[in-house]
Amino acid sequence: MANCKFFSLMGFFFFIIFIIQLSEVTFSEAQKLAPAIYVFGDSLVDVGNNNYLKISLSKANFPHNGIDFPTKKPTGRFSNGKNAADFLAEKVGLPTSPPYLSFKSKLHKNDASFADGVSFASGGAGIFNGTDDTFRQSLPLAKQVEYYSTVFEELVKQLGSTEAQKRLSKSLFVIVIGSNDIFGYFENTDLHKKYTLQQYADFMVVTLKQRLQQLHGYGARKFVVAGVGPIGCCPGERYKSKTEECKEDTNELSVKYNEALKSMLEELKIELKDINYSYFDTYSLLLNITKNPASYGFVEVKAACCGLGNLNAEAFCVPVSKYCSNRRDHVFWDKYHPTEAASSILVDNIFDGPSQYSFPLNVKQLIAP
Template sequence: MAALVLLLPLLPLLAASALPSSEAAAKVPALYVFGDSTADVGNNNYLPGSNAKANFPHNGIDFPFSRPTGRFSNGYNGIDFLANHMGFKRSPPPFLSLANNTSHRILRGLKGISFASGGSGILDATGSTISMTKQIQYFSTVRSDLTGQLAIEQIDHLLSKSIFLISTGGNDIFAFFSQNRFPNITETQHFISTLITKYQDHFKELYALGARKFGIVDVAPIGCCPYPRSLNPTGGCLEMLNELARKFNEASKALLHDLSSTLTGMKYSVGSSYAIVMNIVNNPGTLGFEEIKTACCGSGKFNGESGCTPNATCCSNRRHYLFWDLLHPTHATSKLVGHAIFSGSKQYASPINFRQLVEDDYY
């Protein structure tokens, strides 16, 4: 009975359209996106030598015209669905696609830009792509571009009403885990503390640049992804990774509560991809999923030993898979996550959901 009660808020969301609709009237002035591969829509396409790319088949097989865009998905990612709920067609364009065109950058800066980069993390040492620090520097450039078009008061108003969406932290946890498979309590506490301290710096920097409304997507149960399962002799979830994700998510909530009580005008919502994905893992059939362990696209055990490449095995019934590749959700999963975070109960987004964050004091 308890499981059924938890699932009830998710069930109506399954009837939503398969793809985002055409762009309607935006409910916020702009959307600025920061984070890792869960949010990347193509920034890494412009990074020579980077291995953290998805701009090739089978990626994008369910995107319009079956086009691989750099999204780590068969179609849209969760940020696309959240953006659509806010009245945009999909996630804003990647910053690096606009970097050499100042006029286009200014124009898009008025509606939003994505700075997210696959492989990045909260810590500068995580990954070798565009760090959170660099992403915020890029945003500072966009703000500077706007000063030639708008008065300072107008820019401040624009940014204060816009949504700053952040989806990050998983790569930091993977990096820590790869260096220490069996951390003791002291090592774990030190890691989480270091991560949260740097995360706090990022929030304060964005606040200083004008951000006031933050939408955060927490770290999913990454220990249940096909890659960690392939490392586990039992084929089960790697609980150490899930425990680290839970500890980080709990510490992030406490951080945001504290920041919102000290930074004037700051408002936030934390969307729990952890709770939603765990609901799917524990109750797949009820939510329309048939395969929760094996990736749709990949190779090796659980299709989790290598990424989705043109030569990889790719399933045909993608709608019924929880995971697209060794670490990322399918379009179907992202659709459910996006709906639950935007409109769901406090189990899936707190202290308010994204809809309430968007509608709060907009007019």
């Protein structure tokens, strides 16, 4: 009789454990607001793709990068900790989409991970090919979309066409790119001669539209597109001026590009009626932060936290660099990239911020059933 009671209690115990585990799984699934996130872009959202490019000089896989990351180690993110891609994934209830190149050689061994999202973002990348000439190697947007096409094909093989399309239609396609193209314009005298600021901005947008159309052909329906920030106010641009003020011509091109981008997205929505998008006005929010830093908890808006020389902006963050003790005080981690704290604020507004910054929908509205 004692043995019967023992086994009855054990059975009840295992039943309770099963119910708890089932609840945990159900809760975990319920926390996912979208099936997956596919990320395209540059160093602002690169989570390690460039680590796998052998000759690229555009890498962040060394100290002091990652000093505030959970592992306290550099990961390839151009940040003291997490970047915007990490924070957005957290908001959506997903793990950070892994870098595509981390398992490119295992396409037929690790297909399941594709269904949960992948990052194609690469430091130095631009809308145009060749924006990384200074740093020799990255994945330009055309190559990122090409790699995504292979992911799409694998998902169709794995899930079937109907199920793959259904899953992708609910997933987020994040586009954060354009800064390197703008920097490239001012570094290339041939581009000056060939295009006015407006012509170049329009050319950027026409090219980006083609890439978005390609992604639509491969199942993308929900786009999160970030405008370019006031990159003339980055430490890497400010230090070039004796007054340390923002570089106005760089900001002017950013504004022209953003305006053209907003118009293009409106047109694309008319042409492709089954898409929806969230445009994030990075420019306005970052400019507001630099003008009213105390309102956002910042003290330093001009100098980088980590670097060398004037404003810590004459070199990127490298092992011999000095870095600030309180990273939360700084908007910029290095000469061009935001700190973890600044990235967190940006994503708060991308996800459920006001229409002042995210329109016609914020991401929370975009992924609503």
